[in-house]
Amino acid sequence: MRPYKVVNVSVNPKGSLETLSQREVQQLSEAGSGDTYKLFRQCALAILNTGAQIDNAKTILEAYSDFEVRIHQQDRGVRLELINAPADAFVDGEMIASTREMLFSALRDIVYTESELGSPRIDLQTSAGITDYVFHLLRNARTLRPAVEPNMVVCWGGHSISTEEYKYSKRVGHELGLRNLNVCTGCGPGVMKGPMKGATIAHAKQRINGGRYLGLTEPGIIAAEAPNPIVNELVILPDIEKRLEAFVRVGHGIIVFPGGVGTAEEFLYLLGILLHPDNRDVPFPLILTGPRSAAPYLEQLHAFVAATLGEAAQGLYQLIIDDPAEVARQMTDGLRSVCQFRRERNDAFHFNWLLKIEETFQHPFDPTHENMAGLELNRQMPKHELAANLRRAFSGIVAGNVKNHGIRRIEQYGPYEIRGESAIMRPLDALLRAFVEQHRMKLPGGAPYEPCYRVVD
Numbered sequence: 493m494r495p496y497k498v499v500n501v502s503v504n505p506k507g508s509l510e511t512l513s514q515r516e517v518q519q520l521s522e523a524g525s526g527d528t529y530k531l532f533r534q535c536a537l538a539i540l541n542t543g544a545q546i547d548n549a550k551t552i553l554e555a556y557s558d559f560e561v562r563i564h565q566q567d568r569g570v571r572l573e574l575i576n577a578p579a580d581a582f583v584d585g586e587m588i589a590s591t592r593e594m595l596f597s598a599l600r601d602i603v604y605t606e607s608e609l610g611s612p613r614i615d616l617q618t619s620a621g622i623t624d625y626v627f628h629l630l631r632n633a634r635t636l637r638p639a640v641e642p643n644m645v646v647c648w649g650g651h652s653i654s655t656e657e658y659k660y661s662k663r664v665g666h667e668l669g670l671r672n673l674n675v676c677t678g679c680g681p682g683v684m685k686g687p688m689k690g691a692t693i694a695h696a697k698q699r700i701n702g703g704r705y706l707g708l709t710e711p712g713i714i715a716a717e718a719p720n721p722i723v724n725e726l727v728i729l730p731d732i733e734k735r736l737e738a739f740v741r742v743g744h745g746i747i748v749f750p751g752g753v754g755t756a757e758e759f760l761y762l763l764g765i766l767l768h769p770d771n772r773d774v775p776f777p778l779i780l781t782g783p784r785s786a787a788p789y790l791e792q793l794h795a796f797v798a799a800t801l802g803e804a805a806q807g808l809y810q811l812i813i814d815d816p817a818e819v820a821r822q823m824t825d826g827l828r829s830v831c832q833f834r835r836e837r838n839d840a841f842h843f844n845w846l847l848k849i850e851e852t853f854q855h856p857f858d859p860t861h862e863n864m865a866g867l868e869l870n871r872q873m874p875k876h877e878l879a880a881n882l883r884r885a886f887s888g889i890v891a892g893n894v895k896n897h898g899i900r901r902i903e904q905y906g907p908y909e910i911r912g913e914s915a916i917m918r919p920l921d922a923l924l925r926a927f928v929e930q931h932r933m934k935l936p937g938g939a940p941y942e943p944c945y946r947v948v949d
Contacts (some may be wrong), residue, residue, distance in 0.1 A: 494586075495892060497579035498556070503572045503587055505596040528606050534715045535598040535728060536561050537675075540574075541583040544719045555738070571598070594726045601728040603676060604632045605844055622854045626729070626737050628842055633727045635706065635742060636842040642827045642834070644674045644706070646743035648758045649683025650751025651717050657707075657750050659815065660783040661686030664747065667820035669694025671705070673827075678713050679726060681706020683749040688722040696863055706742070710735045710896045731856045732887060735773030736761050741844045744830050745777035748809075750786040752932035753893070754802055756793065756923070757886035761853065764879030766808045770848035775833050777826025778809035781819050792926055799919040800882065801875050852880045859898060861905050869912025869920075872887030878916075885910050885920070892944030893933060908945045921947040 537559055560575040608614055609626065615621025619665045630636055645668055648659060665687030675691045677684040695703035696902070700934055708725035710732050719726055729735040739746070740762060759780075766776060770897045775841050784792050790813060797805050812819050831841070839846050857863065867881045888908055891898030903909070910920070924947065927933055933941045 598949040619661040642744035645882025647687040649749030651682035661691035663816040674704035676706040685720040767876040
């Protein structure tokens with residue numbers, strides 16, 4: 493007996509979507525580019541599972557193994573035929589509006605990404621070329637809003653958090669919304685939903701129409717963490733590195749809430765960029781915060797930064813515990829500095845062109861067992877390069893925890909080995925053990941966590 497209800501339905505885009513060429517439809521069909529079809533099918537299935545309490549890509553794909561999506565080009569545009577689709581995405585036979593919008597956003601981004609990769613103007617071999625590519629992906633998604641003063645606050649944090657941590661993130665989002673600020677997250681549950689929910693209420697109180705709740709994701713993550721329904725702008729970037737760069741290019745400031753390895757990965761990515769000598773004078777407000785109950789986690793992450801990257805890295809952010817209004821006030825002050833800096837240098841408000849991002853932060857990291865074991869982790873490295881490799885280590889753990897390809901590699905070859913200098917490995921091991929003990933690796937109520945890694949001193 494099938495454990496989940498399914499439906500068969502045809503769906504047209506709500507609003508507008510550029511029609512697809514015959515070649516693009518062929519790319520997305522099973523008879524055309526198999527990889528492109530599988531990618532869209534995976535993203536579509538995740539979007540249709542919005543609200544489901546499943547954060548394992550392999551589980552979702554197996555539960556709906558007979559799900560199919562067929563793309564039909566018509567004179568009036570595109571029509572999607574969904575076969576054995578999750579029934580929870582529909583109400584009385586009609587697809588929920590937010591789900592339909594996100595479904596066609598996925599189609600837009602995947603088609604554009606595949607088409608652009610064949611363009612002679614795309615240069616993925618240089619740092620400037622990769623940044624230009626991220627810009628075009630965001631512009632195609634109509635994410636960039638010229639001439640609007642800095643007001644986009646990125647919120648990072650865990651999808652698997654306590655009720656108190658979730659409520660705290662919602663309170664911070666409410667304070668941001670009261671100050672006319674918009675919210676960008678990774679678009680999933682937990683901290684990716686809380687600030688958006690708080691901001692929607694605050695925007696309503698302030699009679700703000702057109703509040704933005706921007707969700708940035710990538711195929712491997714969206715398969716494990718379906719978008720939350722508050723997201724009203726969804727962008728699917730090609731890989732984790734393009735997604736991370738998009739966060740710091742469109743975001744004007746970042747708030748980091750409690751989370752697990754994925755949050756630590758994002759935090760280290762940004763610290764590595766801000767530690768680069770060329771970015772010394774670029775204002776970028778960064779706040780690490782959480783409720784009083786999360787103080788041990790926040791302080792341990794703060795201490796980990798000191799032990800591995802030094803006090804200079806600690807000076808790049810503020811640590812604020814249990815004070816949502818102060819978080820919003822400090823962020824608002826920081827955004828004023830960002831606005832003044834960009835005015836003085838004629839930099840765009842909508843895209844952070846002046847921030848230096850080296851290629852080590854831009855090229856995708858493939859977390860094979862060999863690559864994970866080969867990461868260089870020692871104190872003799874430049875701090876921004878050490879941060880980049882620590883970020884890669886956490887990226888591999890995320891893949892081993894929730895991404896389909898990572899899970900299968902762990903099943904086949906066993907845990908990853910992470911090797912490095914003792915002064916780096918000891919605090920890393922302590923931090924990861926704390927994540928496990930605090931149940932920050934998996935959703936609460938799931939099976940006991942089995943580490944997908946082994947720290948080798």
